[in-house]
Amino acid sequence: MSEQIDMVITRGKTFEFCFLYVDEEPRQVLITGMPSKVPLRLTVPGHGLPDGWPFWVSCVKAPAELNTAIQSDDAFEVMSADPHYAKLVDTDTIEVPGVVAHCWKSLAGTGLLLTMPPVDLTGWQCRAQVRDKVGGNVLFTWHSDPAESPDGEIEVDVAGGAFVLKMDAAVAAALEWKRGLYDVEAISPTGEVYPVTAISQVTVEDEVTA
Numbered sequence: 350m351s352e353q354i355d356m357v358i359t360r361g362k363t364f365e366f367c368f369l370y371v372d373e374e375p376r377q378v379l380i381t382g383m384p385s386k387v388p389l390r391l392t393v394p395g396h397g398l399p400d401g402w403p404f405w406v407s408c409v410k411a412p413a414e415l416n417t418a419i420q421s422d423d424a425f426e427v428m429s430a431d432p433h434y435a436k437l438v439d440t441d442t443i444e445v446p447g448v449v450a451h452c453w454k455s456l457a458g459t460g461l462l463l464t465m466p467p468v469d470l471t472g473w474q475c476r477a478q479v480r481d482k483v484g485g486n487v488l489f490t491w492h493s494d495p496a497e498s499p500d501g502e503i504e505v506d507v508a509g510g511a512f513v514l515k516m517d518a519a520v521a522a523a524l525e526w527k528r529g530l531y532d533v534e535a536i537s538p539t540g541e542v543y544p545v546t547a548i549s550q551v552t553v554e555d556e557v558t559a
Contacts, residue, residue, distance in 0.1 A: 352546065355549050355550045356531070356550075356552070357553075358521055358524065358551065358554070359554050359555075360555055361518055363521070364521055365514070365515050365516075367506075367509075368533060368545050369402070369467065369510060369511050370467065370511060371465035371510070372466045375465060376397070377462070377463055378393050378461070379393070379394070379460075380393050380409065380462050384442070387450070388445070389445040390443065390444050390445070392442055393462050395441065396435070398443060398464060399435075399509045400435065400509065401434055401435065401436070401509070402510070403435075404443075404464040405427050405428050406460055407420060407424075407460065407463060409456070409460035410457045411456065411457035412450070412453035412455075415450075415456075415460065417463075418430040428465070467511075470507045470511075473505055473536060473537060474493045474535075474536040475533065475534065476491065476536065477492075477531055478490050478531060478532075479530070479531040480531070483548065489524070491503045493512070500520065501514065501520065512535065512545060524553050526553060528550065528551065528552045529550075529551050530548055530550060530551070531546075531550075532545075532546050532547065532548050
């Protein structure tokens with residue numbers, strides 16, 4: 350189910366907002382090693398994670414600190430906790446930024462990496478509109494296809510499994526509206542249209558430093 354994701358645009362500032370586009374079926378991959386504690390690195394053969402992708406950890410006996418805060422037999426319940434974010438090392442190794450693991454025990458046995466894997470976005474498009482109300486006047490448009498003559502660009506980041514809404518500083522400075530509603534839609538290579546967000550709020554605020 351798509352979620353409400355509110356956005357804030359600051360006049361005169363470059364705007365970029367990234368939406369990860371995930372498969373709805375959780376994926377489980379074995380963690381087989383911890384080759385480094387400083388920085389913390391995990392061996393996860395065939396993990397398939399893009400750089401910066403969220404993941405959760407379960408079923409590690411030691412070090413217990415590696416596990417996500419919520420431990421359960423239900424993958425979705427585990428993934429309701431705050432995730433780690435992968436820094437890509439190679440196809441079988443990830444780094445876990447921001448975690449101090451020097452005093453942890455060595456890895457005992459194996460564990461599970463849980464994630465919602467990225468959708469392969471090859472050939473996909475994306476579009477979004479801001480309106481003053483549902484069905485009302487269009488205030489701003491984004492599209493990944495320049496032929497649609499959008500007000501702003503959407504980058505389809507295939508490697509990162511994401512859609513990135515963009516607006517340059519000059520365009521943001523010229524915005525005359527202050528608030529509206531928007532949603533984002535993904536268009537598959539065969540033409541199906543899927544929601545990326547639910548109907549959400551977008552607010553334009555004034556800048557201080559110009």
